[in-house]
Amino acid sequence: MDKNVIPVGPYHPLLEEAEYFTLQVDGETVVDIDLEIGWMHRGHEFISESKTFTQSLYLVERICGICSTSHPLAAVHAMEDVDNIEIPLRARYIRTLVGELERIHSHLLWLGLAGHFIGYDTLWMWAWKYREPVLQMFEIISGNRNHYGMMRVGGVAKDVDPDKIKSLLDIMDEIEKKIQMIAKAANDDPVLKSRLKGVGVLTKKDAVDFCAVGPTARASGVSVDVRKDEPTDAYDLVDFKIIVTENGDVFDKTVVRLLETFESIKICKQCLEKLKTVNGGIRNNVKEISAGEGIGRYEAPRGEVFHYVRTDGTNRPVRHKVRAPSYVNIPTFKASCKGIPVADALITLAAVDPCYCCTERSIKIRDKNNEPYQLDLMKLSREKTEQIRRQMK
Amino acid sequence: MHNYSEFISLMGNKILSKNEKQKRLYFEVGNENIIEVADYLFTKLGCRLSTATATETYRGIEVLYHFSLDKSGEYYCPRIVMTDKKNPRMNSITPVVRGAEWIEREMSEMLGVTFEGHPRPEPLLTGNHPQNIKVPLRKWRSNG
Amino acid sequence: MNLELFFYLLIFPGFLFTAILGLTVGWVDRKVSARFQYRVGPPFFQNFNDFFKLLGKETIIVKDGVRSMFVVAPFISFAMLVLVSAIVGTSLFFNISFGGDLIVIMYLLMIFSVMVVLGGSASGNVYSSLGAGREIKLLLADELAFILVLLVPIIKSGYQLDLGNILAAQADGMFVSSASGIIAFIIGLLCIQAKMTLPPFHIPEAETELVEGPFMEYSGPPLGFWKLNHFMMYVVFPFLLVLLFWGGFNFNGIEILWSVLKYLLIVVLMIIIKNTNPRIRIDTALNFFWKYATPLTLIAVVLAVFGY
Amino acid sequence: MSWYNKRLAKSIWVYHMSASPCNNCDIEILDLLTPKYDVERFGIKLVGSVRHADVILLSGVINQKVAPQVKKIYEQAAKPCFVVGVGTCPASGCCFKDSYNTVKKREDVIPIHLYIPGCPPKPEAMIEGVVKLAGVLNA
Incomplete structure (x- = not known):
């Protein structure tokens, strides 16, 4: 034929x-x-070179609307890496909290869209219904549903209001219950299983060869997670697991994402509890960034986000390289x-x-x-x- | 904790200059050695290629590979400097690291670096582009 | 006589009745689906608004396509559905039928599917033609099972092809209450799901794979008629099932309620199946119909022959 | 024609066209369909083929590579078809206006009838925008 x-x-x-x-x-x-x-293609790297560091954060946030915390977070990591800037403890917890909330919303978004792609609109609607409270939490924390604008070099832009932590924890509990329900429904559905199991297998060797990252790699048995490999922010202070499965098919990718969502909920809860007691500033004032180069990365919902910043002592980067997880x-x-x-x-x-x-x-x-x-x-x-x-x- | 000395001594005089930072090792290698270094990092050490950055500086076009050792969170960054700005050429590491294909293609179209031995040296982002953009990341610096 | 024929065709069981009921039931479908998904759903006149809006839109005829076929296909299939609804309706409501009308219905429904295929492939779009290809495969999958399903009431009514006689044979007991009847009814429901290309069998018009499949290039009134056809099937197929297995309708006093309930039950069953299943692959559909549904129906036919 | 316009206003089928956006407006557009906002209440439906569309939701600053496709898709739509620019990008170019790859005059590529500014606009703002469009049709 x-x-x-x-x-x-x-x-x-x-x-x-x-x-x-x-x-x-x-x-x-x-x-x-x-x-x-x-x-x-919008030429981010080109524009970023003509912007100051703070302006550049606004820009990298708009690389992607779904990972709109991961890119700024990786960028500030890179900028902090140039001078080894320390950030306050409270800011570290807030960064982790926002980053993990984003993971929950992104994984639910994917689950819904995956349902839509295989013609299962009910799953789509359910997943997105329970994604709304996450966005609501973002609104409480940062004031925006998307594009939170939380990250700054040396800390975060906004503090989490201590009065609201209780209600945030309540929302978290509710989300956890609902997601458990969806996960159970998705896991028990025989049609869904037969549709996804053994489909599109990515072997471990291929995953390593292509340098895959994130859930794509973890579903194939490659245990790579920036949060454990190079713990920044509060990741070395909280307790969580990396989910790794072996088969590499679409079903495993789904499972990895769903289980990761629960881990993220766990991390968020720990962060919120800690925020009740940890006090102090949320931002160190960074006046300038000296000449040098820095690598910053962060485990976005899709995998490792990589930013490389090269500075020459002025307030603009000489080179700002961005590598998003989907690229690999x-x-x-x-x-x-x-x-x-x-x-x-x-x-x-x-x-x-x-x-x-x-x-x-x-x-x-x-x-x-x-x-x-x-x-x-x-x-x-x-x-x-x-x-x-x-x-x- | 972060001990690069073994790697440095193994590579010997292949490393032209180095810059050690807490968890990052930036070192310069010659164009003829890059494939060997990449092969060692990828196959022997089990590093993952994060990406590569090409920059235009006063010295020339620099290409900096970022190899991430996921076990310890360390970065090995071999740097190649091409002083010929008009026609920079270097060896491709795609035959060794398959995942470098797109990364090198992008560098090639953004800064005009030719990668010798690349299996598919065509533009990635600006293929079929109506305006035919050429090396956009060099445009404004190469005038001076 | 002629006037009566026009009445049957265009007004009561035919065009007007089926269209209005179909659009209304289409609304029920959208509303119940929305409730399934925790949504509110569209207002009552939504499908009517959609239809009238499409009538006023520009019709684009694709340059690469086969123009005549492209334009004619939706209207021919519409005519087929009107005919089927008139035949089913007259025997349901007026007890008028003729010798071989089940065979006629089978042929007309076949023409309908063929028109979908022709219309889709006439538009010259790769997605449409892929959709048409899948429609043919789906037709191959479900047609045999569907014909066997139709055989069961024929056998049980003492080898009658006449809808009126089949109805009369159920006076002392619906076919669905027998073993062969219940099997055939369930398989028939699934066949209908496939014929209407509802989930999980919406393989030909898979929105996220093939855009809208055969209907992708349609716009304006022809699209409106395709949509209308789809909603009219919400009437035709359940009516056919009620007639063949559930003893038709009865309009005496409280029995009206029971009749409406019968119809709604079938529709709701269809909606439930629709909303709880993802789309399956075309080979899974073929497998399902050929390996499981068809043999099961064969058993039902054999059971029917022996009178169970 | 007012009778017809009323039908049109009550049955707006939207086609979602992303022309190099940051994805955020796109997920907010999809969010409109989901239980919290559920625009099906107003008869708004997302369609996959532009031939079926009454309104094209355009998101993103149009880049030079995608511009011919955007133009082509608009030409394929069955008229009457309106274009709504969602977000700051179609309106002003947001932070991408200095890039080498973006179209400077977006009006030349596609006529935009209504802008919904915001980065991203809240779903409520999008609903209001589409309702305003329907209000124009009703008048």
Whole structure:
């Protein structure tokens, strides 16, 4: 049978953002996948070099709306790394709290969207319903539902009001109960299980080869988590586990995310309890950042966010490099999508929780001579009809 | 606690200069040794390639790889400096570290570095771009 | 006589009644689904508004497509549904039927599915044609089971193809109360789910995979008619099931309530299945229908032959 | 036509088009559909194909690579079709206006009929924006 090409995107409801995949298929089986990106490219690194450090935080927050704590947090880590700036204890707990809340909201968001992708809108609605209280907590803590603007070099921008900790803890308890219910429902659903189990397997070797990070890697048995590897903020003061599973399929990725949500809830509760007693300032005043270079990273919901800042003693970075987790996770499609049906390919593509705004990339198919492989859609559809007709005979 | 001396002595004179910080080791290597160093870091030490940064400085184009040793949270950052700003060339490490493919492609289109031996040296972000943007991260500095 | 025919076709069991009831039940569907998902759901006239709005929109005919087929397909399938609803309706409400109407219904429903396929592939879009391909596969999957399901009441009524006779045969006991009847009824419900491409069988128009599948390139009135067709099926198929297995409707006194309940129960069952299942893959659907549903229905047919 | 406009105002099908946004407006748009805001109450429905759309929700500063696609998609929509710019990006370019890759004159790419500013706008603000659009139709 001839190889056909299914273009996915640039605009396709599977992807909230514009991306362009081309699935090379043989019948209904994916043979190869290619990706062309750049539809979301806004030139962050370029703009950041013309902004001061504080302005740059505003900018990196807008790399991605879902990890809008992870990027500023990694950036301040990088800036603090240049001079080894210490931050107050209370600020460390607040940073951890906001970061973990973001993980809960992001994982619930993914669970909902994954349900939507496999045509299970009820799961989508449920997951997003229980995501709302998390956003409400963000509103109480920072004043915004998204783009919290909490991070500053040397501390955080806003303090958590001690009077509100009680109500925050109450919301947390409620969320935990509800998420347990969803997790149970998702775990017990036989159709869901059969749809996700054994689909889009990413082997441990491939995960290491592609340098995958985050839940994508952890579902394949690679135990990599910045929170444990290089504990910053309050991560060495709180108690939590890293979730690692072995199979690397979509179901395991779901399980990792769900269990991680519970760990995050645990961390949030500990932080809130600590915030009742830990007093002190929330920000050290940082007047200037000396010349040098610094690496900052943070475990975003999707994996390690990496920021590299190079300074020359002025108030602007010479170079600000950003590497989002999806950037290294998306190439794993090449390993995990081969040889699976088209219908599964799409949930596999979604399982990485790709964030193209972070990544900036999309797919192109090349033939043997490295020419763009283009197909007349009309011809394709006729061939398909012909194929079907043959099958029906 | 953070002991790089073993690595440094092993690499010997391949390391041209180094800068040790608490958990980060920045060191400069020659272009001819980068593949060997990358292979050692990735295969022997079990490091993960976080990313690589290309910067334009007065000395030339610098490419800085960030290898993360996840067990201890340390960073090994080999740096390559290319003094020829017009036509910077260096060896690609993609044959050794598969995950470097996109990272090197992006550096190549952002700062115009040619990676020799890269399996697919085409632009990543600006492929099929209507305006045909060339090396945007160098534009404003290369005039001076 | 002719006037009566027009009445049957266009007003009472036919077009107007089915369309209005279908759009209303479509609202019930959306509302109940919304309640399932902790939402409020749309207002009562929502589907009517949607339909009238689509009638006034621009119709874009794709340049690459087969124009005539593209435009004609929604209207032919609409006509098919009107015919089916008239046939089912007249025998349900007026007890008018003719010799082979079950066969006619089967053919008309087949034409409907074929029109979806033709319309989808005529638009020349790759997603539409993929959707059409899946529609054919789904048709192959469920058609045999559906025909076998229809066989059960035929056998149980003493080999009658006449809807009126099937109805009459159930006067002393509905078919669904027998072993073969209940199996056939359940499989029939699933077949309907597949024929209406409701979840978990919304494989051809999988929104997140194939956008809207065969209907992707449609806009304006043709799209409106596709939507109307979809809602009309909410009437046609449950009515058919009620007629074949649940002894039809009865409109004497309190019995009206029971009749309405019968219809609503089937609709609600469909909505529950719809809302608690993710989309399955096309091969899983084929597997399901060929490996499990069809043999089960065969057993039901055999049971029916032996009178159980 | 007022009768028809009223139908249109009560049945707004939206198509969501992201033109290099930061993703935040996009998830807030999806949030509109979920239980807390549930815009299906007003007959607003998210559709996957632009041919079915009455309103295009445009989010993000349009970058040069995506601009031709945005233009093409707007041309494919069945008219009447309105474009609502969600967020600060379509309105002013936000912090990306200095970049080498963004379109400087967004009006040339796609005509935007209504702006909902905010970074991101709260879902309530988006509902108000769409309701205002419906109010114009009703008048």
